[in-house]
Amino acid sequence: PFLVSISPFHLLQQNRNISLSFSLFRETSHPRNDHHKLYTNIFDLSYDTLVTALSSAGFAHVDIIIGQIGWPTDGAVNANSSMAETFMKGFLVHLRGKSGTPLRPHDPPKEAYILSLLDEDQRSIADGSFERHWGIFTFDGQAKYQVDLAEGSRHLVNAQNVEYHSAKWCVVNNNKDLSNASVSALEACSVADCSALSPGGSCYNLSWPGNISYAFNSYYQQHDQ
Structure with a gap:
């Protein structure tokens, strides 16, 4: 074939x-x-x-x-x-x-x-x-949508008993000097996943400095920090 x-x-x-x-x-x-x-x-x-x-x-x-x-x-x-x-x-x-x-x-x-x-x-x-972003499941095994694959179950089954870390986010401190924040965020994205910030992405409409916070959180999460 x-x-x-x-x-x-x-x-x-x-x-x-x-x-x-x-x-x-x-x-x-x-x-x-x-x-x-x-x-x-x-x-x-x-x-x-x-x-x-x-x-x-x-x-x-x-x-x-x-x-x-x-x-x-x-x-x-x-x-x-x-x-x-x-x-x-x-x-x-x-x-x-x-x-x-x-x-x-x-x-x-x-x-x-x-x-x-x-x-x-x-x-x-x-x-x-x-x-x-081609997956039909998220990273934690949750179905992004429902589709019948006709393999026993007629719907996708989410992963059960997933253990999560506590929900914590780092947020930009607007009282600090942020003149180099955008450059630093680009560096963070180069070794993280900021694809959701791309035009048309789910977080594309995040305004500055929200997108800066997103970039660094992605970096910290992917580097287990």
Whole structure:
């Protein structure tokens, strides 16, 4: 089989001609016409692009496995739990329907692997801060949203009896000299995870010096201080 990574979110970020509805399996009234084939979602269009390439290379009937697919929940515009839930539910319903794609009707991918179980706070963010937020669970094992994976339980189960440290935060002292605070915060973020502060992120609207406090708290937490 041929393994492929398909990322509708990346395609949405990179191509202004792709609509959010088309990416989230919600485009039903205005399908895309590509060489006389109608597409209602970006997954099928991406999949059939691969089918065409494989056919041109002489592998028209090779099995295809989706090596990773998902939707991030933070770190960018359109990256949040609500949209991730919409995408994953739409994808799984589409997959279970076994309708396949226009070029491979009734022949869906043999397998598909979700990206990912948990967020990765040290993952490279060269492509965007959202790269650290693909998990369907938070770091402490709590489901970010509900989706039916059809593996026994019909819903995601949160981790139980998680032990937490006491909730303590460091807050910027406005009575101190803060002239170098922004530079210091950037240094802290370089060895911590400040992806939620990125444009479109869940903490992007934090005003100064709240974002400074966030940066240093992230640093302290990741360095067990």
